[in-house]
Structure formats: structure tokens, C-alpha cells
Amino acid sequence: MRSILEIGSETFNQGRKFMSIYAIYFSPTGGTEKIVTFIAEQFGEYQSIDLCEKTSDLTNDFSEEDLCIIGVPSFGGRVPAIALERIKPLKGNNANAILITVYGNRAYEDTLIELEDTLIEKNFACQAAIAAVAEHSIMHQFATGRPDQNDLAELSDFVQKIKKKNNNTVKSELLPVHVPGNRPYREYGTIPLIPGASHNCGSCGLCAAKCPTGAIPSDNPKHTDKDKCISCMRCISVCPKHARKLNPVMLAAASQKLKKACSGRKENELFL
Numbered sequence: 001m002r003s004i005l006e007i008g009s010e011t012f013n014q015g016r017k018f019m020s021i022y023a024i025y026f027s028p029t030g031g032t033e034k035i036v037t038f039i040a041e042q043f044g045e046y047q048s049i050d051l052c053e054k055t056s057d058l059t060n061d062f063s064e065e066d067l068c069i070i071g072v073p074s075f076g077g078r079v080p081a082i083a084l085e086r087i088k089p090l091k092g093n094n095a096n097a098i099l100i101t102v103y104g105n106r107a108y109e110d111t112l113i114e115l116e117d118t119l120i121e122k123n124f125a126c127q128a129a130i131a132a133v134a135e136h137s138i139m140h141q142f143a144t145g146r147p148d149q150n151d152l153a154e155l156s157d158f159v160q161k162i163k164k165k166n167n168n169t170v171k172s173e174l175l176p177v178h179v180p181g182n183r184p185y186r187e188y189g190t191i192p193l194i195p196g197a198s199h200n201c202g203s204c205g206l207c208a209a210k211c212p213t214g215a216i217p218s219d220n221p222k223h224t225d226k227d228k229c230i231s232c233m234r235c236i237s238v239c240p241k242h243a244r245k246l247n248p249v250m251l252a253a254a255s256q257k258l259k260k261a262c263s264g265r266k267e268n269e270l271f272l
Contacts (some may be wrong), residue, residue, distance in 0.1 A: 077109025104136030113181025
């Protein structure tokens with residue numbers, strides 16, 4: 001993470017000047033964070049804002065001279081509800097915004113349009129959008145190793161196209177970027193796979209501290225509240241003993257169900 005002092009100075013970018021650059025992401029297992037921060041660093045020094053954290057004293061009030069790269073994963077073709085909850089306190093004040101949705105090689109359906117609608121409501125100037133592929137956060141055999149070097153090269157090219165658009169267009173003349181999706185949005189739903197603690201669990205409580213929905217009680221981290229869990233897999237990714245796991249039978253069944261939809265290489269997309 002860059003310090004506030006580092007990003008406090010004005011950053012110049014091929015003629016377009018941004019006062020501050022922010023990488024804002026909801027990224028339970030790190031895939032979305034990797035892509036959002038990669039995009040952000042193409043513009044200069046940036047500050048990270050992690051929407052997975054339940055409490056944050058980081059900036060939530062932006063200015064017209066700021067650039068915000070805002071990314072979320074696609075959960076069942078929608079923005080995760082908890083991510084929307086964390087985005088809504090943000091005050092755009094006409095800050096420049098690049099929207100990013102990251103998905104595990106199935107589809108992102110209404111995620112981008114829901115994210116854009118939310119950010120326009122919060123007064124962000126949505127100038128570009130990217131749909132990017134990362135390794136599936138549950139079924140790692142899909143999009144394994146992505147984003148790979150080809151993805152990063154393509155994302156770098158996307159950034160150059162975004163810079164060219166921004167440098168050749170007066171901001172007051174920019175319209176919100178048109179992204180695919182439907183209104184009303186598809187029904188929200190996630191894969192009902194709930195991680196559980198194995199006998200290796202040492203009750204360190206890290207999973208409870210990091211769970212974005214508070215589904216794991218700090219006084220009993222071996223338990224998971226099934227009503228609060230959104231199957232984001234953050235607890236699995238942060239466990240130092242790899243003690244939280246999914247039911248292998250249920251995981252195999254879900255993998256078989258999604259095999260056709262997740263097969264083949266999906267490509268990243270840019271919307272200007």
C-alpha cells in the first residue's frame with residue numbers, strides 16, 4: 001500500500017492530471033485486488049482501500065480531480081451485497097472512475113451495470129469499465145493462474161486506450177460508459193458452499209477477524225453462521241494452517257455443474 005504522503009502530490013499522466021489515485025476493491029481471495037492494483041499502478045502512485053475490512057478510517061470523500069479504480073468480483077452475476085453496502089458511504093463528488101468486475105471464467109451478467117448504477121448514484125463520473133478474468137475463487141481448475149502474462153499485457157493496453165480517451169475528451173462532455181447488463185438485475189444468489197473448520201484449526205481467530213460479513217464468531221471460530229456466509233472463501237485464503245475447507249463431495253458436484261459454463265478461455269473486455 002502506498003502512503004498518503006506518497007499519493008498526496010499531484011500525479012501526471014500523459015497530459016491528464018489527477019490529484020490522487022485510489023485502488024478501491026472488494027477482494028476476498030485476492031484476485032480482484034491484483035487486477036485493480038495492477039490497473040492503478042499504470043496511472044501512478046495510489047492508495048488502496050480494502051472494502052473487505054469491516055471498519056476503515058480511510059478516505060471515503062473524493063474530489064473531481066481524483067481517479068478511483070473500483071473493482072468487485074461477480075457473485076452469481078451480481079455485485080456482492082456486502083460490497084454494495086461498503087460502497088454506498090463513498091462520496092464521489094464527480095471523481096473520475098474506472099469500473100472493474102472480475103469473474104472466474106463463467107460470466108459476469110449484471111455485475112458491471114449494477115456497479116455503474118451504484119457509483120452514478122454516489123456521484124462518480126464513470127468513464128470506463130473492464131470485465132477481467134481471474135482464477136475461480138472456489139473451483140481453482142477454472143481459469144487457473146489467471147490473470148496470466150497475456151492478461152496483464154492486454155490490461156496494460158486497455159489502460160492506454162483509457163488514457164487516450166481521457167486526454168482527448170473534455171470531462172464535462174464525457175457520458176457514463178455504456179456497459180452490458182439488464183435492469184432489473186438477475187436474482188442475487190451465490191454458490192451454497194460453506195467452509196468448515198477441520199481438526200487442524202487452532203482457533204487463532206484470524207478468519208473471524210477477516211470475514212467481511214461477520215459469519216465467524218470470534219469466540220468460536222470453528223463455527224460458521226450459514227445465514228451470514230456468502231461463500232466468498234476469504235476464511236480459507238487467510239487461514240495460516242489451511243484448516244478451513246469445503247465439503248469435497250459438494251465441491252465436486254458444484255464443479256461438475258459449472259464445468260461446461262466455465263470451460264474454454266474467456267477474454268477480458270474493455271468498455272469506453
